[in-house]
Amino acid sequence: MQKSLLFRNEMLEYEVLGNGLPVMLVHGFTEDRRIWDPLLGSIKDKYKWILPDLPGSGRSLFNVSLARLSDFSEVLKAIADQEKISRLVFIGHSMGGYISLAFAEKYPEMILALGLFHSTSYPDPADKKESREKNIRFIQKNGSAPFVEQSIPGLFSDGFKETHPEEILRLVDRYSNFTPDSLVLYLDAMKQRPATTGVLESITRPVLFIMGEEDKAVPMKDVLEQCHLPQIAYIHILTHTAHMGMIENTSLCNSIVDRFLEEIPV
Numbered sequence: 001m002q003k004s005l006l007f008r009n010e011m012l013e014y015e016v017l018g019n020g021l022p023v024m025l026v027h028g029f030t031e032d033r034r035i036w037d038p039l040l041g042s043i044k045d046k047y048k049w050i051l052p053d054l055p056g057s058g059r060s061l062f063n064v065s066l067a068r069l070s071d072f073s074e075v076l077k078a079i080a081d082q083e084k085i086s087r088l089v090f091i092g093h094s095m096g097g098y099i100s101l102a103f104a105e106k107y108p109e110m111i112l113a114l115g116l117f118h119s120t121s122y123p124d125p126a127d128k129k130e131s132r133e134k135n136i137r138f139i140q141k142n143g144s145a146p147f148v149e150q151s152i153p154g155l156f157s158d159g160f161k162e163t164h165p166e167e168i169l170r171l172v173d174r175y176s177n178f179t180p181d182s183l184v185l186y187l188d189a190m191k192q193r194p195a196t197t198g199v200l201e202s203i204t205r206p207v208l209f210i211m212g213e214e215d216k217a218v219p220m221k222d223v224l225e226q227c228h229l230p231q232i233a234y235i236h237i238l239t240h241t242a243h244m245g246m247i248e249n250t251s252l253c254n255s256i257v258d259r260f261l262e263e264i265p266v
Contacts, residue, residue: 005082007075008066013059014052014079017044021112021261022088024050024076026096028118029186030148030175032058035093039246041254047261050088052079054099056182069095069189073103080110089264091115091208091257094218094243095186101196104203113264115208115257118218118243121196121226132191136184144183145176155243157214167247200229208234208260210253212241234260 001016015033017040025036033051040049054072055063066072076099080088089112092100097119104111124132139147152172153161161168200207207230211223220237227235236256241248 003082005078007055007078008063010055010061010063010065012052012055012061012075012078014050016083017049017051018047019045020047021264021266022048022050022083022085023261024052024079024088024090024100026052026076026090026092026100027054027057028092028094028096029190030151030178030183031093031096032175034058034174036246038250039253039257041250043254043258043261046258050079050083050085052076054096056179056185062179062182062185066185067189069099069193070102070106072099072189073106076100076103077107086110087112089113089115089261091117092119093117093246094119095190098190098193098196101199102193104199105196108199108203111203111205112266113206113208113260114203115210115260116223117208117210118212118215118245120218120222121200121229122222123193123195124191129191132187136187139180139183139187144178144180147183148172148176148178155217157212157240157242157248159240160242160244160248171247197226197229200226203230204232206230206232206234206260206264208236208256210236210238210245210256212243212245212248213237213239214242217243 027035032053053060090100097116211220238245238249245253
């Protein structure tokens with residue numbers, strides 16, 4: 001079911017599917033909620049999925065009042081409040097994981113479990129911040145479409161790009177219509193984000209780590225360093241996979257998420 005709410009004077013769109021344990025799936029950079037479609041598969045009706053389009057993505061309008069990822073966590077809170085859900089699971093892909101961690105830092109009492117899907121609690125290192133600045137200047141000069149065309153292929157393993165070129169082209173076509181303002185806002189917010197390792201150290205609920213063996217955006221080494229921080233951790237390494245496990249390794253990711261959700265104490 002398609003739903004909407006007014007958040008800080010701009011319309012926000014999200015979708016609710018299924019029934020049962022509430023799970024919010026938070027998409028990443030240059031994505032919208034449709035990025036999760038392959039993952040849901042056989043578990044689409046097994047849980048209550050809440051899939052937002054973050055402001056500036058998909059059907060949700062750009063919101064000039066947002067500047068930091070902690071601001072975006074308030075978007076998720078507004079959705080949970082509208083749905084009258086006081087405790088739920090968050091699974092975030094990449095930037096969506098950063099926002100989910102920011103939410104968990106503000107509202108730990110609402111977290112039933114947390115999933116970091118190709119994501120990290122580390123802040124950007126200096127070289128990554130420099131890269132984001134470079135990308136911001138590129139977008140401001142050339143627009144969104146050339147940036148998306150250049151960046152999306154780099155999120156996939158070489159093997160997947162060779163065998164599924166049509167999938168890469170489909171995603172490039174789907175996500176080439178972002179406004180430059182939206183992409184610049186996301187890049188700047190990610191660049192400015194603080195470390196959230198303290199969230200992982202203090203959380204008492206289960207944490208799922210899914211990482212790609214060939215992920216260059218969020219290196220497996222960085223994620224492995226964090227896996228010991230939570231009291232309860234589920235750790236999965238996707239071989240021959242880069243940053244887009246829900247597409248590169250759909251069946252396995254579907255199974256991993258299902259098993260994780262089944263074991264969550266409510």
